Amino acid sequence: MRTELDELRPMLLEIFNHLHQHPEASWEEVETTAYIKNLLQQNGLQPQTFDDCTGLVVEIGDGPHKVGLRTDIDALWQEVDGTFKANHSCGHDAHMTMIIGVLLLLKKLNYQPSGKLKVLFQPAEEKGTGALKMVEKGIVDDLDFLYGVHLRPIQEISDGTATPAIFHGSAKFIAGEIIGEDAHGARPHLGKNAIEIGAALINEMGKIHVDPMVPSSVKMTKFHAGGESSNLIPGHASFHLDLRAQTNEVMETLTAKVEKITQAIAALYEVEIPLETKAFVAAAKVDPQAQKLMEKAIVDTLGNVTAPYPSSGGEDFHFYTVKRPHIKATMLGLGCDLSPGLHHPKMTFNHEAIFSGIEILTKTIMNTFEHLKKEAPQHYEQHC
Structure with missing residues (x-):
């Protein structure tokens, strides 16, 4: 998997740089949505956009069980060097790059999920309303598992490590x-x-x-x-x-x-x-099984894992489990030497962490489909 990921490195860095240099505030992610849609179409995927809002969703495969992967796509509106502007100081540019990277890596590996993988590019996380819009549209109603990712500041997790759950408040x-x-x-x-x-x-x-x-x-x-x-x-x-x-x-x-x-x-x-x-x-509702599957992916990738911890920050990702309690979910917390801190106008992080994140999330998706297949093999036989 690392070899295939290394082959994608130049393209992924180019994607990250573009997203970083073209931030858009919540509910204004028009160009971001268009860029991702075009990129996915160029790689043989068929993303679906929405008539009444920004964001998009893309599906791969089909089967009795559904697994979701979500990224936020908006930037903060904040003062940078005396000027108010959209700014990716919360790492959403990296999150988008990782989720796109998962899709490209799965394609390169010729991986066919034994079910449906649904990938959400969600708007307006910073407003706390984007996830609710996706729920309203019924996008996550059929999901069994859902995963997300967030860069973590150096005060919480050191570079080269990761945690399989973030207990946001x-x-x-x-x-x-x-x-x-x-x-x-x-x-x-x-x-x-x-x-x-x-x-x-x-x-x-x-x-x-x-x-x-x-x-x-x-x-x-x-x-x-x-x-x-x-x-x-x-x-x-x-x-x-x-x-x-x-x-x-x-x-x-x-x-x-x-x-x-x-x-x-x-x-x-x-x-x-x-x-x-x-x-x-909403506060986090972490599913133990989802956490376990992601923990295995972290250990396989990094050789170690950081225990989950409570965070005073908030994330609208957790509305998915509050509004749809049947969904088993957790969020990857990725150490990346992020400083001075999230939402700081001059935030920086180690871009190498993007590739670790892609590998962890890809393995988590694979682990989850394998778990579902073992859990209910008769469903897959009937579907086939």
């Missing part, structure tokens, strides 16, 4: 308003001071207690009230809340407590405080 971003009345600075009793109300929110949310064995946090990350006049007490404010929890169950508890506190303070101060969830990412 849940994240929720809530926008709120305080709708009160302005007042003269000399007559505070005639208004509703939005700043004081905001302070009360912060104070009470700091007292939220949930299961101490599950990492979690609630904090206000934005608050805006008032203007240029320092003798005017502002009655209106806008704010953002950032909620984190290692499990989906604790996230539900956090959300309920935040809502209850907001309602109580709104009643106490006689104001309105509407809340709106802007984005939500």
Whole structure:
């Protein structure tokens, strides 16, 4: 397999460089989608695009069992050297290259899966809404297994190692308003001071207690009230809340407590405080069998494996298992000397890790089809 992969190296590096140099923000991945579609068609595949959104899916083989492989395709919108622009600082350019590499390597190996391999090029991971769109379209309904991949920062995994699961936490971003009345600075009793109300929110949310064995946090990350006049007490404010929890169950508890506190303070101060969830990412649901199959592929490729670990970051990949619980899934965490960190505008990593990732994911796919064939051989005999 390494020989065939080495033969693909120049093409894969060219693909990575193109994707890296042409980043597109969430739901705007028009050229990225077109580039991947054209590339796959040139290699004898028949990708399917969508009428109402970016992204694409391609299938190989057919049979009673289905295995999926997913990559995200969007870039972050962030400030780089003083200019806001799309930027691949989360490694999605590498993820795309790896998944394309798996398809090209399987073709070069003349591998025919004993079922259907479905590969998803998913948009808008950074918005936390791309996976939900794919679920809505029914793309993953027939899958038995689903795999993903994410580069890991040097603070988590060292270069040359990998983990067969990433236990991402849940994240929720809530926008709120305080709708009160302005007042003269000399007559505070005639208004509703939005700043004081905001302070009360912060104070009470700091007292939220949930299961101490599950990492979690609630904090206000934005608050805006008032203007240029320092003798005017502002009655209106806008704010953002950032909620984190290692499990989906604790996230539900956090959300309920935040809502209850907001309602109580709104009643106490006689104001309105509407809340709106802007984005939500589910916590990981890792399947033990999927993890085991990927672990074998990692050991066969690298000779060692790093134990799975909890991560405070979020990934919309996990919506697939939350919305479709029958899917057995896990995500490869790939060490690659990534620094200074994910989402840093100057993020860099060891590009050699791309090839290790391709080999691991290819072997994981093969392992999974072999496992399914042994698990239910009669289905394959009937299909043949």
